[in-house]
Amino acid sequence: MTFTLAIVGRPNVGKSTLFNRLVGKKLALVDNQPGVTRDLREGQARLGDLRFTVIDSAGLEEATDDSLEGRMRRLTERAVEMADVCLFLIDARVGVTPTDEVFADILRRKNAHVIVAANKAEGNAGEAGYLEAYGLGLGEPVRLSGEHGEGITDLLQVLMPIADELAEQRVEETIEPETDVEVEDGDEDAAPVPTRAKPLQVAVVGRPNAGKSTLINAILGEERLLTGPEAGITRDAISLAVEWEGTPVRIFDTAGMRKKAKIDDKLEKLSVSDGLRAVKFAEVVIVLLDVNIPFEQQDLRIADLAEREGRAVVLAVNKWDLEGEKQAKLKALKTEFENLLPQLRGAPLVTVSAKTGRGLDRLHDAVMRAYEVWNRRVTTAQLNRWLAGMMEAHPPPAPGGRRIKMRYATQVKTRPPAFVVMTSYPDAVPASYSRYLVNGLREDFDMPGTPIRLTLRGQGDKNPYKNRKKKQPSKLSKHLK
Template sequence: MPLPTVAIIGRPNVGKSTLFNRLVGKRLALVDDQPGVTRDRREGEASLIGLEFKIIDTAGFEDEDAATLPGRMRVQTEAAVRDADVALFMIDARAGIVPLDEEIARWLRVTQVPIVLVANKAEGRGGESGFYQAMALGLGDPIGLSAEHGEGMADLFDALRPLIEREGDAEPEIDPDSPDAPLKLAIVGRPNAGKSTLINKLLDQDRLITGPEAGITRDSIAIDWTWTDGEGRDRAVRLIDTAGMRKRAKVQDKLEKLAVADALHAVDFAEVVVLLLDATRGVEVQDLKIADRTLQEGRALIVALNKWDVAENASSLFNGVKAALDEGLSQLKGVPLLTVSAATGKGLDTLIQVGFETREAWGRRVSTGALNRWFERAMEANPPPAPGGKRIKPRYITQMNSRPPTFAMFGTRVDLLPESYKRYLINGLRKQFEFGAVPVRLMLRPSSNPYDKA
């Protein structure tokens, strides 16, 4: 049974993201004193005194033309409320009721969604006036709370419980290492590469705000989706949209710094990362830096050339990008390079299919017996060197972890092996066990026996 959904709505800067972060128990949403930080709706799993539900943080509701960026943000907020089981309407108790609060209240009264009125920043005497003013909105008595300090959470629980508590058992949890677990797929790249447009095309809806303005996306937005593969099977995917990442020297604005940090955090928790390039601009140094950061974190990487439908000199462009990737990512050759169009949908099914295949390789485990049979052949074909006349004697190898595949090699003086020989072993592992272009790590564990000089 899916979790019930609660959407937080209100004008800008009343504390919606602060309450969202408190309910999910993490600083997922960006928070700042300036209004309008949140743009897309962001989802998280909330827990309130044992009450479990999905919480949605929305953009501040503004009265603007639908063609403007604030107007497109409002459309997303309205959609979140329509799809929710409950709407938390938040006002700022210290600021009191303003005309925009009254407009939102009028709109909410004609919706079919149950409303819980919340007066935030109600701690102390400064919030008393606004708290009592909220009663005139016609949405029942408000709940006074402080999202920042955690006050009033018990009252919020009492208001939400009868509206969202459901009978029946919760869905069994899926092992994150299981092939049936959702594929965590993060889309990263420079601003205006088409990340949000690509996700909207996959979902077949305007779920994320898009437009000609660079840097629209700020929060990393995770969206659960079901993809049907070529064999008709439904596969769970968690799509993660991220803020565009420019060169560090160009990032001066505080909010942009927070957004980029949030995007990098999303990479750390993804399984497969899609680096989206703009085919009309080719590959740039910043793209290679993003790719290198992804690989250093041990994530599986796919590179996708977007806007392929309008690319010029396609064959030479593709070959040029491939050569630049091979040179710039010398530590890992053969990263999948795909061509897609977020505008037309071309290549998107292939992208998701490759994502699942890449995750399978990224999470693969190899038996110790198979590993050591390969290991013996590798030693015979190319014995390790003897730097300074000191004999290096590898003894055996085992897999320590997957996701990414990580191996440990034990033996005498193995810590003296040169990097070239480590690369020989890693490349052999990758080829023999079909790891493809996912990161493979090899740890060297020299003998701890001081008498082992063999």
């Protein structure tokens, strides 16, 4: 069976380190400074025979107002309420603090299954803190070292009976008395609704304070991610599963990306690197722009990065509810887009308001359209008819009097679409003619906005034995002759 375990505790007690240990990979950012984690991050943990969902949370602080710390606390308290089990971490080297005692009392009231663990307890330095943890009144503490993996077996022994109890509860809840169900005519023959085998991977990227987390909360229909007026709230790439307009999606919220010259903080560098990894794993990238300052230099760099990584790209202009002259602004945006990002010409550009939820249906349709184009395949017969027409309309140049012959074209892959054209003198084909062919592919096969990869190969490129020295016969083979 499966259950949900939330790791909670004060800042810098080692929650993210233990989270990474349980999921078996470095999903959460880890740094010595407190308050690195701000959002809730989920992962699939494996501990002995147990399989469960583990939640990494922001550090609990004694703030209840609308400050950043207060909003982080409310998000963590929500994780406590939605989890089946809470693992309350204290720092064994520091010992039990008054703040730990306050939150131990809160957890006792909010969650039926609370396990207290003294982390960083390796060696003699953590002995006193481990013994103090008994005084929290949450049962016998588990002695742990998330960094070194010590005490994980003890944690498993504590979790096993709780997991069994939760499994029995779920079995009882699912047993219902048999009832006669009325079936409407024709329902028994109804075809099942087709579903995607895997969720669509979507990353939302952009500059700080563009509204990425607010947009994802609007798609989720709940305040799942931390938001606010402060720039740079999101620090690591958080992935969330959601059914968006009937489409299973795993959506990644990423940290705001600033110019490299402005990034001197080690943690911000880690955050940006985490966001770049999310772009590489995504299938569709939503580049979120601020309507008040769209297409700044950093926006162009982010969009170009997504194109170079070969991702399907959708541009979304946020805070559209604040725009007064909508028609004039939209016309200006489209003109700027075509001029500043010619490599993405034809990609969807959608206006949205993450705050009000307006335009999310159009954004979903644009994402699905971009994904479909990104997966498009063209037959070799169609490509060769197209290539003949392109050469007839505009023959290849003849550098140095050598006539370039393009013999055939074929598509070698999708995601993004990639094509190979077999030609004589591939190195002599100018870049302008390659662009002519790419633009032709984009227009004639309806592939607007998606990255297209075109490779020119000579006839000898497909011969694996070209330029290989002829093997000399051995003395024995000469003798056998």
